[in-house]
Amino acid sequence: MLAAYQELQRLGENLLVSPIYECEPIGFSSKNFYNFVVAMRTELSLEELSHQLREIECKWGREENAQKYQDRALDRDIVLFVERVSK
Structure with a gap:
């Protein structure tokens, strides 16, 4: 998780990170997943x-x-992307 966070630091700034949470896989048998959300x-x-x-x-x-x-070592999803242009 720390490595994923460090990778994200290269792509942006002002990172806000949720607590890590564990969830069961849906649709197939596997170990539980560990997730976090980043803004x-x-x-x-x-x-x-x-x-x-x-x-x-x-x-x-x-x-x-x-x-x-x-199973995968790392998976990402973009949940929301807002482009803002100010004049």
């Missing part, structure tokens, strides 16, 4: 952020064409 500011576009996160997943062993329901 941050970034200068990256949604496409750039998604690409950078995918590279981090691959670095940690995620296969390019991995099945949907399987």
